[in-house]
Amino acid sequence: MFAFLDPLLIHVHDLLAVLDEWLPPALVIILVTLAVRFALHPMNRGLARGTVRRRDLQPRIAQLRSEHQGDPRALQQAILELHREEGVSPLPGCLPILIQIPIFSMIYRLFNSPQIDGRHNELFDHTFLGVGLSDHLFTAGAGDRWVFFVLIGLTVLVAAFASRQMRRHMAQDRERLAALDPGARERLTDAQRAMQDSMEQMTKVLPMLSFLTVLAVVSLPLAAGLYLVTSSIWGLLERASLRRISAPPPAPAG
Numbered sequence: 001m002f003a004f005l006d007p008l009l010i011h012v013h014d015l016l017a018v019l020d021e022w023l024p025p026a027l028v029i030i031l032v033t034l035a036v037r038f039a040l041h042p043m044n045r046g047l048a049r050g051t052v053r054r055r056d057l058q059p060r061i062a063q064l065r066s067e068h069q070g071d072p073r074a075l076q077q078a079i080l081e082l083h084r085e086e087g088v089s090p091l092p093g094c095l096p097i098l099i100q101i102p103i104f105s106m107i108y109r110l111f112n113s114p115q116i117d118g119r120h121n122e123l124f125d126h127t128f129l130g131v132g133l134s135d136h137l138f139t140a141g142a143g144d145r146w147v148f149f150v151l152i153g154l155t156v157l158v159a160a161f162a163s164r165q166m167r168r169h170m171a172q173d174r175e176r177l178a179a180l181d182p183g184a185r186e187r188l189t190d191a192q193r194a195m196q197d198s199m200e201q202m203t204k205v206l207p208m209l210s211f212l213t214v215l216a217v218v219s220l221p222l223a224a225g226l227y228l229v230t231s232s233i234w235g236l237l238e239r240a241s242l243r244r245i246s247a248p249p250p251a252p253a254g
Contacts, residue, residue, distance in 0.1 A: 009106060013116045016123060026128035029107060029223055033230040036103055040096045041238065047096070048242040053088045104227055111223035123223075133223040140222075148217070151225050155217050158232045159210035162239070166210070169243065 016025050023031075061079055068075035083089065111134045114121055124134045131144040140148065213232050217225040 025126045037234040108224045111221040162210040
């Protein structure tokens with residue numbers, strides 16, 4: 001996968017070797033991670049505004065449900081047409097995540113391949129706090145594993161806070177939508193109600209996905225773990241900042 005990056009991999013390896021005179025590779029990884037996340041921030045702001053626009057359409061969608069009660073196909077078509085007219089995507093975007101995959105893949109391969117272009121991979125000789133950037137938790141020496149434990153601890157804290165944050169925000173959004181259209185569920189058909197229940201179960205699982213980063217830090221080279229931890233901390237702070245844009249207004253008092 002991402003074999004098209006192989007020629008670039010050689011150049012990045014050589015560039016990191018040259019930069020080592022001024023910046024250690026571990027610091028370069030952290031700076032690259034911050035630069036990537038900073039570059040993606042405008043896109044994430046746009047997605048947050050899209051969340052607001054989708055939420056603003058909820059009263060009109062509630063009206064469409066009343067008009068097309070008993071005709072789920074017509075309702076679905078009407079909702080899609082409404083989103084098209086307003087220029088709003090009905091689904092949140094995942095492009096910022098997809099863009100990071102090749103970058104993360106390159107960092108992983110740079111510190112997981114003993115040879116680059118038939119030559120010794122010089123990046124295997126570099127360390128972070130005395131631990132090889134190519135080392136894994138289970139291949140590092142017993143005295144070096146504390147670095148992994150610190151990163152894992154940070155990742156667990158970030159994941160736990162992100163999970164709690166996501167659950168709270170989802171609950172606030174559900175309460176707001178329920179206040180906008182209190183009788184929406186009663187107007188659904190059995191099939192629609194079952195689908196809604198299924199989606200709600202899936203959303204309950206979403207906060208737990210934050211903990212997948214912990215498993216990655218445990219199993220991947222230290223260099224990849226540095227990228228993930230730095231990106232996770234940025235993501236947590238960014239979501240807190242963007243919540244000021246996407247947070248629903250207080251539900252009207254009834």
